Amino acid sequence: MAALQKSASSSLMGTVAASCVLLIALALQGGAGVPVGAHCRLHNFQEPYITNYTFMLAKEASFEDNNTDVRLIGDKLFRGVNMRDRCYLMKQVLNFTLEEVLLPQSDRFQPYMEQVVPFLADLSRKLSLCHISGDDQHIQRNVQQLKDTVKKLGESGEIKVIGEVDLLFMTLKNSCVPKSEAGK
Numbered sequence: 001m002a003a004l005q006k007s008a009s010s011s012l013m014g015t016v017a018a019s020c021v022l023l024i025a026l027a028l029q030g031g032a033g034v035p036v037g038a039h040c041r042l043h044n045f046q047e048p049y050i051t052n053y054t055f056m057l058a059k060e061a062s063f064e065d066n067n068t069d070v071r072l073i074g075d076k077l078f079r080g081v082n083m084r085d086r087c088y089l090m091k092q093v094l095n096f097t098l099e100e101v102l103l104p105q106s107d108r109f110q111p112y113m114e115q116v117v118p119f120l121a122d123l124s125r126k127l128s129l130c131h132i133s134g135d136d137q138h139i140q141r142n143v144q145q146l147k148d149t150v151k152k153l154g155e156s157g158e159i160k161v162i163g164e165v166d167l168l169f170m171t172l173k174n175s176c177v178p179k180s181e182a183g184k
């Protein structure tokens with residue numbers, strides 16, 4: 001009886017162990033089978049209400065932005081960066097915008113900020129596995145220039161970042177949403 005129980009339980013253990021191995025194998029395969037860059041993708045997120053809130057937030061902030069000759073999200077940011085790496089670049093800009101500007105200033109520009117911050121944080125989470133293959137130094141350099149500009153401008157740099165949140169939104173869409181989905 002005891003021997004029977006023992007063999008039943010060891011075969012159960014065997015099954016559990018085999019399932020674990022299978023799960024691990026599947027997980028590894030999932031990781032290795034997905035090409036680099038495949039996670040640099042978002043589904044179309046242009047719902048009317050959040051688009052409106054994002055544009056209203058940008059508009060409110062840009063009323064306070066005196067510095068009209070600096071543009072953060074523009075040609076300079078993308079200089080030398082391939083089309084296919086732009087989502088990865090925008091991921092860095094999004095991270096910076098959230099961490100250094102929107103979260104610290106999250107009590108301002110209500111009621112827009114309280115809607116837009118969790119929305120953008122969710123996009124940032126969805127891009128957490130987005131990486132590119134090879135050297136990303138040129139991308140980091142462009143992003144660093146943006147960060148340096150904001151830091152140099154201080155408070156008015158942060159206002160400018162919020163004033164460009166509409167550009168951030170549109171550029172994320174253009175860079176990360178597949179063209180086949182974007183028109184919908």
Ligand SMILES: *[C@@H]1O[C@H](CO)[C@@H](O)[C@H](O)[C@H]1NC(C)=O
Pocket residue numbers: 052053055056
């Ligand atoms: C957003 O909605 C408000 C009213 O709900 C409207 O006045 C405003 O024009 C809209 N803004 C944009 C950018 O669509």
Ligand SMILES: *[C@@H]1O[C@H](CO)[C@@H](O)[C@H](O)[C@H]1NC(C)=O
Pocket residue numbers: 095098099121124125
């Ligand atoms: C920004 O990036 C860092 C490092 O990858 C990560 O730990 C953090 O959660 C990101 N923040 C947001 C708001 O996505």
Ligand SMILES: *[C@@H]1O[C@H](CO)[C@@H](O)[C@H](O)[C@H]1NC(C)=O
Pocket residue numbers: 064065066155156159
């Ligand atoms: C913009 O200019 C006004 C008037 O010169 C000043 O009071 C305000 O602090 C400036 N705003 C920023 C964000 O620098």
